[in-house]
Amino acid sequence: MAEGSWEVTQSRGQAVALRVGDPGLLAAFVAVGALLLGFVLYPTLRVISYPALVDYLAVPHNARWIAAMRNSLMMMLLSTGSATVVGFLYAYATTREDLPGRRVFQTLSLLPLFSPAFMVAFAYILMFGRQGLITKTLLGLDVNIFGWHGLWLVQTVAFFPYAALIIGQVLEAINPTLEHAARGLGADEWTLFRTVTVPLARPGLAAAMLLVAISVLADFGNAVVIAGNLPLLATEAWYRIEGLADLTGAAVVVSLLLLPTAGLFILERVWVSRRLYTAITGRGSRLVRPATPWYFRWPLVAFCTVVAVLILLVYAAVLAGAFARTWGYNWTLTLDHWRLALVQAGGQLVNSVKVGVASALLTSIVALVAAFLTSRRRYRVERALDVLAVLPAAMPGVFIGIGFLLAFNQPPLVLGGTAWILILALTFWHIPFGYQAATAGLKQIDRSIEEAAADLGASGLRVLTDVYLPLLRGAFAASFVTAFIRAVTNLSIVVFLVTPRNLVATYSILSMISGGFWGAAAALTTALLGVTFLAVASARLAISRGLRGLPVG
Amino acid sequence: MAEVRLVDVSKRFGGLAAVDRVSLHVPEGSFYTLLGPSGCGKTTTLRIVAGFYPPDRGDVFIGTTRVNDLPPYLRQTAMVFQEYALFPHMTVFENVAYGLRMRHVGSPDLARRVAAALSLVGLIGVERTFPSRLSGGQQQRVALARALVVEPEVLLLDEPLSNLDAKLRVRVRTEIRQLQRQLGKTVLYVTHDQEEALAISDRIAVMDRGRVQQIGTPVEIYHHPANRFVADFVGLANFVEAEVAGPDTLRVGKVILRAPLDGTRQHAAQGGVAGGRVTLVLRPEAIRLHRLAPQADNVLPGQIRTASFLGTLARYWVEAAGLTWIVDVPSPGETVYGGEVFLEIPRDRMHILRES
Numbered sequence: 001m002a003e004g005s006w007e008v009t010q011s012r013g014q015a016v017a018l019r020v021g022d023p024g025l026l027a028a029f030v031a032v033g034a035l036l037l038g039f040v041l042y043p044t045l046r047v048i049s050y051p052a053l054v055d056y057l058a059v060p061h062n063a064r065w066i067a068a069m070r071n072s073l074m075m076m077l078l079s080t081g082s083a084t085v086v087g088f089l090y091a092y093a094t095t096r097e098d099l100p101g102r103r104v105f106q107t108l109s110l111l112p113l114f115s116p117a118f119m120v121a122f123a124y125i126l127m128f129g130r131q132g133l134i135t136k137t138l139l140g141l142d143v144n145i146f147g148w149h150g151l152w153l154v155q156t157v158a159f160f161p162y163a164a165l166i167i168g169q170v171l172e173a174i175n176p177t178l179e180h181a182a183r184g185l186g187a188d189e190w191t192l193f194r195t196v197t198v199p200l201a202r203p204g205l206a207a208a209m210l211l212v213a214i215s216v217l218a219d220f221g222n223a224v225v226i227a228g229n230l231p232l233l234a235t236e237a238w239y240r241i242e243g244l245a246d247l248t249g250a251a252v253v254v255s256l257l258l259l260p261t262a263g264l265f266i267l268e269r270v271w272v273s274r275r276l277y278t279a280i281t282g283r284g285s286r287l288v289r290p291a292t293p294w295y296f297r298w299p300l301v302a303f304c305t306v307v308a309v310l311i312l313l314v315y316a317a318v319l320a321g322a323f324a325r326t327w328g329y330n331w332t333l334t335l336d337h338w339r340l341a342l343v344q345a346g347g348q349l350v351n352s353v354k355v356g357v358a359s360a361l362l363t364s365i366v367a368l369v370a371a372f373l374t375s376r377r378r379y380r381v382e383r384a385l386d387v388l389a390v391l392p393a394a395m396p397g398v399f400i401g402i403g404f405l406l407a408f409n410q411p412p413l414v415l416g417g418t419a420w421i422l423i424l425a426l427t428f429w430h431i432p433f434g435y436q437a438a439t440a441g442l443k444q445i446d447r448s449i450e451e452a453a454a455d456l457g458a459s460g461l462r463v464l465t466d467v468y469l470p471l472l473r474g475a476f477a478a479s480f481v482t483a484f485i486r487a488v489t490n491l492s493i494v495v496f497l498v499t500p501r502n503l504v505a506t507y508s509i510l511s512m513i514s515g516g517f518w519g520a521a522a523a524l525t526t527a528l529l530g531v532t533f534l535a536v537a538s539a540r541l542a543i544s545r546g547l548r549g550l551p552v553g
Numbered sequence: 554m555a556e557v558r559l560v561d562v563s564k565r566f567g568g569l570a571a572v573d574r575v576s577l578h579v580p581e582g583s584f585y586t587l588l589g590p591s592g593c594g595k596t597t598t599l600r601i602v603a604g605f606y607p608p609d610r611g612d613v614f615i616g617t618t619r620v621n622d623l624p625p626y627l628r629q630t631a632m633v634f635q636e637y638a639l640f641p642h643m644t645v646f647e648n649v650a651y652g653l654r655m656r657h658v659g660s661p662d663l664a665r666r667v668a669a670a671l672s673l674v675g676l677i678g679v680e681r682t683f684p685s686r687l688s689g690g691q692q693q694r695v696a697l698a699r700a701l702v703v704e705p706e707v708l709l710l711d712e713p714l715s716n717l718d719a720k721l722r723v724r725v726r727t728e729i730r731q732l733q734r735q736l737g738k739t740v741l742y743v744t745h746d747q748e749e750a751l752a753i754s755d756r757i758a759v760m761d762r763g764r765v766q767q768i769g770t771p772v773e774i775y776h777h778p779a780n781r782f783v784a785d786f787v788g789l790a791n792f793v794e795a796e797v798a799g800p801d802t803l804r805v806g807k808v809i810l811r812a813p814l815d816g817t818r819q820h821a822a823q824g825g826v827a828g829g830r831v832t833l834v835l836r837p838e839a840i841r842l843h844r845l846a847p848q849a850d851n852v853l854p855g856q857i858r859t860a861s862f863l864g865t866l867a868r869y870w871v872e873a874a875g876l877t878w879i880v881d882v883p884s885p886g887e888t889v890y891g892g893e894v895f896l897e898i899p900r901d902r903m904h905i906l907r908e909s
Contacts, residue, residue, distance in 0.1 A: 448638035451605055456703065457626035457655030466651075470642040 043403030087163025117221030131328025146228030170204030321522030367434030397492025
């Protein structure tokens with residue numbers, strides 16, 4: 001204990017000498033602070049303060065909004081519960097070394113993370129809807145997938161990968177010696193699961209649940225495609241603006257949505273993530289886990305296979321949709337959809353990529369500089385900067401979308417109608433991901449390296465460019481690719497900020513789906529998927545190339 | 554070259570006085586060691602000299618310049634870090650060249666100086682290698698070369714050997730000492746290893762809880778510790794509580810010992826006052842062990858409880874006068890004793906501390 005607090009106080013004292021009075025750092029600090037205040041705090045306050053108090057007071061009398069709130073919370077409970085359970089079982093299965101096909105299962109569960117938000121919903125309409133390949137053509141059923149049950153299925157499949165990823169890290173970190181010890185003391189597999197695995201995974205479960213809950217509440221893409229007539233907060237905001245041009249109503253609705261997401265986010269930050277951190281550090285044991293008995297192994301394989309098929313159906317449906325002449329009626333192959341998609345929306349795909357690259361670049365740079373500036377947490381302003389940099393993670397995309405709509409269509413800064421409003425909204429929504437990656441990377445670099453550079457004469461910004469930037473190349477590339485993929489697949493922000501001159505692919509896909517042009521929508525979605533997978537592949541290549549010869553740690 | 558002076562330097566971290574009114578004078582060209590347990594303030598003191606922390610109070614001088622407000626790189630100091638802090642993404646050459654580049658040294662001169670620094674520490678042929686490919690000892694040399702290449706007035710070393718294995722530690726510390734002599738650099742060296750401090754220093758400042766406990770040459774520190782902390786931290790010692798029984802006479806339990814009470818200068822005035830309490834500090838090698846009772850003062854009959862053969866010496870735990878005494882017998886050959894023995898405590902090897 002004494003040692004630990006000693007370390008903290010030491011690094012605090014050091015900040016004073018190294019950081020104060022460095023003009024370059026001061027300028028960087030002011031710049032990043034101004035950006036975060038202007039593009040995170042200002043739009044937030046603009047949304048909340050846009051409606052008058054009476055508009056908020058009128059909420060209890062608005063039956064549709066009450067229903068939307070109730071439905072949103074219900075979907076949150078249903079989808080979070082199912083996605084967490086599926087995610088946990090999937091992670092439990094795929095972290096066992098002796099599970100047949102575990103690598104394939106693991107890779108498959110990552111696919112939805114690189115895909116547009118509405119894709120699962122669209123694909124399941126193609127597979128299980130009234131014209132569904134499986135429901136109508138193969139089984140001859142007449143099924144209505146629109147509504148809460150369809151949305152439940154779709155959100156479970158779309159969001160369980162997040163849960164599996166987080167829980168998987170925690171399970172992976174559980175020292176196998178504990179399992180051997182429990183076995184040695186006479187525990188059977190079920191007892192081991194109940195008394196060792198589940199209790200140790202609890203912080204991971206909690207973190208996964210909160211993250212999935214936020215994602216479900218904020219889910220716009222799936223809801224807008226498959227929820228049908230079910231009022232939900234995330235989609236209600238858009239209907240207010242699209243149908244009624246009711247900015248006030250939209251602002252009220254997204255403010256209502258911000259309450260639970262921000263609450264869950266704060267809960268995650270102050271309560272769970274700290275425990276999670278201690279749980280997932282300290283690996284290093286090379287011991288192999290004890291073998292999984294057959295009566296555990298085969299049910300797990302069966303379960304993973306079912307989930308994997310549900311994921312594969314998503315991609316199969318979209319790919320098939322892009323080539324089938326008339327879905328549900330005429331299954332002959334055609335390239336017409338591609339022609340339509342690329343003629344109508346080819347430019348929008350290019351536009352998506354441009355917006356994606358610009359915003360991802362901005363996100364990664366601002367996030368890295370912000371992480372560097374706050375890495376000492378010495379002063380109150382540094383802590384304030386830290387809060388601003390993670391704040392957007394608490395906000396649903398629709399909130400940011402309306403925030404930028406309200407904030408930047410009027411002086412002092414008018415961006416409406418330009419690509420910049422879209423780029424900046426996406427940039428600052430994704431700051432927390434890049435920021436957290438950069439902060440984690442900075443933590444792994446020993447402080448004395450910075451001191452050595454300063455001792456030899458490097459100024460504050462030289463330390464950043466000479467030492468931290470080269471060492472954080474990997475984190476930078478990862479944050480760039482993540483931000484890029486999230487930007488090109490985003491719908492929730494895009495729908496509020498595109499104009500006819502600045503359309504992007506996801507918006508066109510939504511229009512095609514709602515206009516009944518399923519083939520073209522499928523073709524354009526396939527093309528978009530191609531872009532994201534290409535980005536992932538090239539990033540992997542770049543990282544493995546760039547880091548060759550560079551030591552790890 | 555320059556001397557280093559600290560005058561009443563204090564530094565607090567929160568409620569903790571990390572460095573408390575420390576005054577030091579490091580003469581030009583000397584090898585000066587700050588010795589103490591972890592948390593004693595030695596590293597903080599070094600970092601104050603380096604310029605990583607400003608002192609809360611007091612002044613730091615390098616040469617004749619007061620450097621309190623100078624940033625690290627303007628102080629004519631260079632630091633070697635405990636973890637080496639080599640830039641992992643730069644080759645050995647780039648690491649060593651970094652400080653010169655920051656000083657805008659032109660490339661022909663730069664290459665020559667880097668090569669000179671590397672050959673000084675005995676590293677040749679690894680210029681294009683990344684630090685992670687080097688052994689711990691080689692990394693240590695790169696760190697040393699990186700510090701030396703900027704030609705600092707004062708070299709600061711923060712536990713530079715603590716990450717090396719025992720044999721290498723001894724070899725490298727000798728090399729560092731030779732290098733210091735050869736270059737005539739002023740060195741301020743931090744370590745918690747008392748043997749290391751004794752072996753290489755001109756002067757040692759022993760620190761505890763932020764305060765300097767004693768400053769002296771290795772011989773002074775070892776044989777004439779100023780207080781119980783220093784005696785306990787540096788080397789091994791028997792501490793014997795005793796009562797003054799008369800002029801130059803101590804009583805330990807029922808045993809009477811002749812002791813040079815008046816010989817201890819600072820306590821001469823009270824030396825012979827009966828009833829005063831003192832602590833006798835006896836190094837294990839200062840006590841002689843006999844099989845038969847010798848004709849001498851201060852002989853105690855005793856019984857060997859445990860014996861431990863350490864190669865260059867044999868260490869005994871002997872019970873005598875109701876106490877356990879640790880006694881070292883140098884070059885024991887193949888002989889390890891047991892049973893009844895006699896301890897002889899020579900007067901001139903006794904060190905006496907007043908109760909404070």
